Amino acid sequence: MKNKIRIGCGAGFSGDRLEPAIILVEQGELDYLVLECLAERTIALAQKRKLQDSSRGYDILLERRIRSLLPALKKNKVRLITNMGAANPIAAAKKIIEIAKESDLEISVAAVTGDDVFDRIDPQQKALETNAALSSSGKLISANAYLGVDAILPALQTNADIIITGRVADPSLFLAPMVHEFSWSLDDYDLLGKGTVIGHLLECAGQITGGYFADPGKKDVPGMSQLGHPFADVFADGSAMISKIAGTGGVINLQTAKEQLLYEVVDPYEYYTPDVIADFTTVHLKETGKDSVAITGGSGKEKPSTFKVSVGYHAFYLGEGEISYAGSNAMGRAKLAGSIIGERLKEPFPDMQIDYIGSTSLHHTSLKDAPEPYEIRLRVAAKSDSFEKAAIVGDEVEALYTNGPAGGGGVRKYVNEVIGIVSTLIRKEEVRCSITLFQS
Amino acid sequence: MFNNIISVVKIKLYDIAHSRAGDKGNTLILSLIPYKEEDFPLLCQQVTVDKVKKHLKEIARGDIVRYELPAISSLLFVCQQALTGGVTTSLSLDTHGKSLSYALLEMEIEYTDSVDQKNI
Numbered sequence: 001m002k003n004k005i006r007i008g009c010g011a012g013f014s015g016d017r018l019e020p021a022i023i024l025v026e027q028g029e030l031d032y033l034v035l036e037c038l039a040e041r042t043i044a045l046a047q048k049r050k051l052q053d054s055s056r057g058y059d060i061l062l063e064r065r066i067r068s069l070l071p072a073l074k075k076n077k078v079r080l081i082t083n084m085g086a087a088n089p090i091a092a093a094k095k096i097i098e099i100a101k102e103s104d105l106e107i108s109v110a111a112v113t114g115d116d117v118f119d120r121i122d123p124q125q126k127a128l129e130t131n132a133a134l135s136s137s138g139k140l141i142s143a144n145a146y147l148g149v150d151a152i153l154p155a156l157q158t159n160a161d162i163i164i165t166g167r168v169a170d171p172s173l174f175l176a177p178m179v180h181e182f183s184w185s186l187d188d189y190d191l192l193g194k195g196t197v198i199g200h201l202l203e204c205a206g207q208i209t210g211g212y213f214a215d216p217g218k219k220d221v222p223g224m225s226q227l228g229h230p231f232a233d234v235f236a237d238g239s240a241m242i243s244k245i246a247g248t249g250g251v252i253n254l255q256t257a258k259e260q261l262l263y264e265v266v267d268p269y270e271y272y273t274p275d276v277i278a279d280f281t282t283v284h285l286k287e288t289g290k291d292s293v294a295i296t297g298g299s300g301k302e303k304p305s306t307f308k309v310s311v312g313y314h315a316f317y318l319g320e321g322e323i324s325y326a327g328s329n330a331m332g333r334a335k336l337a338g339s340i341i342g343e344r345l346k347e348p349f350p351d352m353q354i355d356y357i358g359s360t361s362l363h364h365t366s367l368k369d370a371p372e373p374y375e376i377r378l379r380v381a382a383k384s385d386s387f388e389k390a391a392i393v394g395d396e397v398e399a400l401y402t403n404g405p406a407g408g409g410g411v412r413k414y415v416n417e418v419i420g421i422v423s424t425l426i427r428k429e430e431v432r433c434s435i436t437l438f439q440s
Numbered sequence: 441m442f443n444n445i446i447s448v449v450k451i452k453l454y455d456i457a458h459s460r461a462g463d464k465g466n467t468l469i470l471s472l473i474p475y476k477e478e479d480f481p482l483l484c485q486q487v488t489v490d491k492v493k494k495h496l497k498e499i500a501r502g503d504i505v506r507y508e509l510p511a512i513s514s515l516l517f518v519c520q521q522a523l524t525g526g527v528t529t530s531l532s533l534d535t536h537g538k539s540l541s542y543a544l545l546e547m548e549i550e551y552t553d554s555v556d557q558k559n560i
Binding site: 040041129212213215218219255258259260261262263264265266267268269280281282283284285297315316318351352353355357361362363364365367368379381382383418419420421423 | 454458459460462463464465466467469471473475495498499507509511512514516518524526527528529531532533534539540543546547
C-alpha cells in the first residue's frame, strides 16, 4: 500500500484551458489526473444533445482534451478520472477508444453509470428549493443523482487507464483515488472528511493557483497567461501538500488557499457530499515554501442516506439586447433609451430587467460615489415562452438606432434557451451504479 | 504628555481584507479574509451581520448568517435570497453574483491606528 499519492487537477469547469492539464501530465509525476468539467446545467444541455443523437451527450471538449492528453497519460502511466461523460459516459468511453485506436495506443476505459435517475423521479415530488412539485417549474429534461466514491471505486479496481463518469459530487472525483490507494474504510468519516477538504481545494483547478484571485497592486499574480494548475501530494493520514509545476504562472499561498477553501461553502461545519458530512472549521493551512501550502485537519461525520438529485427543466427563452452611449450626458441618453424600451415592452414582457452596464448592472446599486462614466451600455433582458417572441427584445433595442436617443452604437442581440435547475432527494437503494469496460 | 497618538480612521474592507463570492441556488456566499491575521478580531468586532445586511440591502433580501473560522482567521457570510432568483433563472448580467465579493469590500469600518510617537 502506498503512503503518498499525487493527484493533479487539470480542469475546473467545462470551458477551462487545455494546456495546464498537458503540463501536469508531462512534468508533474502524477499518479492521477482529474478533470472536473460538469456544472449543474451542463448535464441538462448534454441530455438534450443525447436525445437528438444517442452517440452524443458527453462533454463537447472531450475529443480535444483526450486527443491532447492521451499520449502523455499513457507514457507516464497517469490514470485519468473525469466527469466528461456528462449525460452519456458510455458514448464518451467509446469515443475515447476510437481516438486511442487512431494513435495505436492500447488503453482501457471504464464508464461509470447510474447517475441518470430520470425514470425514477416522480414529477409530483417536491423540489427542495420551492417546496412545490418538480413539474410545476417547467418541462423536465434531466435528473441526475450526485454519486459518490462508491460508484467510482469498482472502476479503480479494474486496470482502467481512464475512468469516465456522469454526475458525481466534485470532491468525490478526488476522494475516490485516496480511498482506493490508502484502503480507507468508507465509514472512517474523519479520513473521508479530510480527503473531501483536499478535493474541494483542488476541484476548481486554477482557482487555487491565483486564478479568479488577482487584483493588481493588492493581490498580484505573476504569469497569468500561463497559469499552472494544482496538484496535491496526499498522505495516508489525510494530510496534503498543494503545489504546482515549477515554471508555470500563478501563485499558491495562504490567501489563495483560504479563498478556495471557503468557496461555495454554505455551512463550514457541515459540507454535504454523498460520502461524508465534512467539517471545514478545523482545517489548518500553512505555507511551507514557494507555491506550496500544507493542509492538515478537517474531519467528518456520517453521510446522509439519500443522494441529492439535480433536475433540469426548460425554464424560458431569454431575449437580450444591448446598445452603448458615450460622451457628455451618456447616462441621460442611456436612461432615455431604457425608458423608451420600458414603455414599449412592459406589457408583452412583464418579466423584464433594464441594466446600465458601467454603472449599476452588477450590484444593482452603486456602493460608492463614482463620477459619471464616460460611456454606458444599456442592457435589456426579458423572459419569453417562445424563441420568436424573445427575439423581439433585441429587435426593439436595435430599432433604437433610428428611433432612439442620439449617438447610440454597438448593438448586440441574443436569444438563448434557459435551463433551470431544481433539486430533490432519492434514496440510495433506488440508485444502481455499474461500470462498463472498453479496450482499444 | 502623550506617548501615543491614537487616530480613528474610516477605511474600506478592501484596504485590509480580500473576498471571493460563491453561489448555491439563490444563496450568495462571501468569504472575508484579512491580509494580516492580526486584523481578524477587528473584522469579527466590526463586520457584524446587521452591518452587512444594511450594506448589502439592495442585494441580499433574506437572512444572513456569519460563520467565524478562527483556524484560518476568516469570516464567511451566507446570504439568502441574494441572487435575483438564482443562478439558473436570473435575468441579471452576473447570474452567479461572482462580482459581489467587491460589493462587500466597499463597506467602511472604523480602524484604530496607534502610532508610537517615538517613531514619528
